[in-house]
Each structure stands twice: as C-alpha cells, then as structure tokens.
Amino acid sequence: MPDMNNKANNNNNFFKKLSAFKRFLIIYAAVLVVLIALGLVLLHSFLKDYESGRPANTMDTLVTHIEKGDVGEWIDKCGLLSEFETQQIVTDYFNDIFTGKQISYKKKAGEYSESKPVYVLYADNDKIASVSLDESKKNMHKFTEWKISSIDFNVNAKDNHAVNVMVPKGSRVELNGVSVSESYITGESEVDLCKHIGDYVNVPLNEVYEISGLFAAPQVKVYSGDKELETELEKSGYVAYYPGDESLLEEETPHILLIAEDYGKYMINRGSLKTLSSYMIGTAREYMSDIPAIDVYLIGRTFTYDTADESVSNFRKYSDDCYSCDVDYKLNVKWSSGSTTYDIALTYIFVKQDSEWMLADFKIR
Numbered sequence: 154m155p156d157m158n159n160k161a162n163n164n165n166n167f168f169k170k171l172s173a174f175k176r177f178l179i180i181y182a183a184v185l186v187v188l189i190a191l192g193l194v195l196l197h198s199f200l201k202d203y204e205s206g207r208p209a210n211t212m213d214t215l216v217t218h219i220e221k222g223d224v225g226e227w228i229d230k231c232g233l234l235s236e237f238e239t240q241q242i243v244t245d246y247f248n249d250i251f252t253g254k255q256i257s258y259k260k261k262a263g264e265y266s267e268s269k270p271v272y273v274l275y276a277d278n279d280k281i282a283s284v285s286l287d288e289s290k291k292n293m294h295k296f297t298e299w300k301i302s303s304i305d306f307n308v309n310a311k312d313n314h315a316v317n318v319m320v321p322k323g324s325r326v327e328l329n330g331v332s333v334s335e336s337y338i339t340g341e342s343e344v345d346l347c348k349h350i351g352d353y354v355n356v357p358l359n360e361v362y363e364i365s366g367l368f369a370a371p372q373v374k375v376y377s378g379d380k381e382l383e384t385e386l387e388k389s390g391y392v393a394y395y396p397g398d399e400s401l402l403e404e405e406t407p408h409i410l411l412i413a414e415d416y417g418k419y420m421i422n423r424g425s426l427k428t429l430s431s432y433m434i435g436t437a438r439e440y441m442s443d444i445p446a447i448d449v450y451l452i453g454r455t456f457t458y459d460t461a462d463e464s465v466s467n468f469r470k471y472s473d474d475c476y477s478c479d480v481d482y483k484l485n486v487k488w489s490s491g492s493t494t495y496d497i498a499l500t501y502i503f504v505k506q507d508s509e510w511m512l513a514d515f516k517i518r
Contacts, residue, residue: 208270208286211299212258215274215284219247219256228368231301235366237328246369251276258284270299282306306368315365317390320375321471322358324382324393328371339363344395346477346502349436350513353504357395357471398470402478405510406465409480409501412512414460417484417497421458434506436514456488467500474505479518 218227224247225240234243254276261283264271270286287302306314318326318333322341326333344357364371375382375393384393412432418424430438463482470476477500484495498518503510 208272208299211286211301212272212274212284215301216256216258219251222248233301233304233366235364237331237333237364237371238368239329242329243368250281254279274304304368314367315363316367316371316373318362318364318373318375318393319359319390320362320393321377321382321395322360323377324360325376326362326393327374327376328364328367330372333362333364337362337364344471346500346516347471347475347514350475350502350504352435353506353511353513354472354474357475395469395471397468398476401470401476402465402468405476405478405503408510409465409478410463410482412501413463413480413482413497413499416499417460417482417495418458420495421456421484421486423458433512434504437502437512440515456486458484458486460484475503477502 215224215227218224222244225234225242225244228234228243229240234240257275258272259275261271261273264283272284272286273280274282274284283305284301285303285305286299289298289300316328319342320326326337338360339362341358341360344359347357350356373384373386373391375384375391377396380396382393382396384391386392412429415424415429415432419426419429426441430441433441461483463480465478465480467479468476469478479498479500481496481498484497486493486495500516500518501512502514504513505511
C-alpha cells in the first residue's frame with residue numbers, strides 16, 4: 154500500500170507541474186500575441202505617418218479629388234478658395250481642363266527642395282499649374298505633413314489668374330456677384346484722353362483694382378450708382394468706361410457736328426481758322442493753329458462739297474463740366490475733273506467754361 158500511495162502522489166505532482174507549464178505557455182503566447190499586435194499597430198502607425206509625410210502624398214490627394222470631381226470642396230478646406238469664387242466654380246474649372254486627360258505631376262526643376270516642395274501639374278503633356286507646398290504640422294513620428302500653399306496657373310505665362318480692373322473713380326466693382334472692397338485698389342491714374350485739360354477742370358481719374366488667387370476667369374460688373382457701366386476685357390485687364398448721358402448728348406450733338414464740319418471746311422480751304430479757333434481753348438487751339446489746310450491742290454479750282462453719314466458716338470460724361478465723344482462723317486468734294494471723299498474721324502474732349510462748352514483737346518483717329 155505504501156508503494157501505491159507514493160506512485161499516486163508522484164502522478165499528482167507531475168500533473169500539477171504540467172498544468173503550471175501549460176499556463177505559462179498560454180500566458181507567454183498571449184503576451185507574445187499582444188506584443189506582435191502592438192508592434193503591428195505601431196508599424197502601421199509609423200508607415201502611415203511616413204506616407205502622410207511624403208510631399209507626393211499631398212499631390213496624390215489633389216489628383217484624387219480632381220478625378221472625383223470634388224476638388225472645389227477640397228481647395229476650400231485647404232484655405233485656398235477666394236471670397237469671389239465658390240466650390241462649384243473651382244470644380245468646373247478643373248473639370249474643363251482635365252476631363253478626358255491624364256493627370257500627372259512632376260517635381261519642378263530648379264525650384265523643388267526638401268524644405269519647399271514645388272510640383273508641376275500636367276494634363277496629358279500640357280503644363281497646367283505650379284503647385285507649392287508648405288509645412289502643415291509634424292505628426293506623431295515627427296514626419297512633416299504638407300499642405301498646398303499656392304496653385305499658380307502662370308506656369309507657361311499663358312494665363313494670368315490675377316485680375317486687374319480699371320474703373321472710373323468711385324465706382325463699385327463686383328466679381329461673380331460679390332462686391333470688391335476698396336482694399337483691393339492698388340492705385341489710380343488720370344484718364345489718358347483727358348490729361349491735357351487740367352488747367353480748366355479736374356482731370357477725371359480711374360482706379361485700379363487687383364484681385365489675385367482666382368482659379369477661373371470671373372464675371373466682372375462695374376456700377377456707377379445703380380447704373381452698370383460698359384466693361385471690356387483688354388490685354389491689360391478689364392476696363393470700365395465712364396457713363397454716357399443721353400440728355401446731354403442730344404443737347405450737344407448740333408454743337409459737336411458744327412465744330413466737326415467747320416474743321417472739314419478748313420481742311421479744304423473753305424473755312425476760317427479764326428472761326429474754328431473760337432470754339433476752342435488750350436491744347437485744342439494750339440494744335441489747330443499748327444495744322445495747315447492740307448489740300449492745296451484744290452486752290453484755284455472750282456469745287457463743291459457736302460457731308461454724309463454724320464454720327465456722334467462713344468459719348469462719355471466725366472463730370473458736370475467735362476465730356477468726350479467720337480465724331481465721324483464723310484466729306485465729299487467734287488470738281489470738274491474728279492472727286493474725292495475724306496473720312497473724318499475725330500475724338501473731342503469738351504470742358505465747360507462760363508456756362509459754355511469749349512473744345513479743350515482733340516485727336517485725329
């Protein structure tokens with residue numbers, strides 16, 4: 154019996170020892186699994202932070218949003234959307250450029266650096282924009298994350314996305330229906346046509362607005378009071394013109410045509426310089442005195458003349474004492490052996506002196 158008891162006790166101790174070992178293995182395995190899982194999580198976090206710290210990752214995100222058609226929303230979140238454009242305007246602009254084309258990017262030669270990444274964005278093989286990145290923040294693993302700081306569409310100097318608008322002083326400017334504040338005014342200049350009338354009236358002025366950071370060409374409207382002004386897109390930018398005045402135009406048309414007709418008469422030796430000069434002051438009078446009656450071949454000939462197709466156009470009222478206009482007509486001259494027609498094309502600048510409109514300057518067009 155004692156031998157049997159000893160054997161049983163040994164078996165019990167063995168099983169107790171075996172159970173403890175199993176428990177150790179289970180605990181060890183569990184800890185190992187946790188450590189491996191934690192390591193994988195940390196590795197994933199590290200790789201994720203590393204990936205997000207690549208400048209190309211920001212460019213990939215831009216390309217993805219262009220392809221998805223929601224780039225306007227992303228541009229807005231990046232803080233690059235101006236007050237004059239909507240997300241839809243930007244999205245439509247990118248769609249117009251990239252639809253049906255391969256979108257890609259490359260480091261911009263001569264400008265790219267590790268601290269200031271700059272890329273060129275392509276649609277197929279066409280350079281579309283230069284994209285600059287700035288540091289956004291450091292992530293948990295101290296990798297730099299990047300954000301777009303600017304998108305410059307002047308990469309080929311083909312398109313200017315900074316808009317200049319020259320308007321009559323005191324006008325109200327709207328871009329895409331949004332009022333432009335006076336803080337965008339970069340300067341003012343005299344109306345070139347009126348630069349020689351300062352001895353008689355205040356020279357009318359234009360103000361220049363400059364708005365940068367736009368993606369698409371804007372809709373520009375300019376108002377003087379409640380009246381929308383004629384606006385054109387020229388090489389230098391948008392130009393708004395001083396308004397007309399139908400009542401003053403109707404009142405002054407006979408006076409304007411009288412001076413223009415007397416100018417024609419003088420040119421064919423049938424008018425008086427004294428009479429013509431009586432309508433003028435300043436630069437106009439000085440200029441007129443230097444112009445001879447050019448058609449000397451008519452001297453000694455008997456001829457008749459008449460006018461046709463008279464018109465006064467491009468009437469601009471700058472103030473209550475200054476306006477300009479274009480005047481055109483045909484001066485037909487006939488003599489016994491022939492005839493000729495002169496196309497008279499003049500631009501007049503009038504100023505009011507002692508309640509009378511006087512021609513202060515003119516240009517032959």
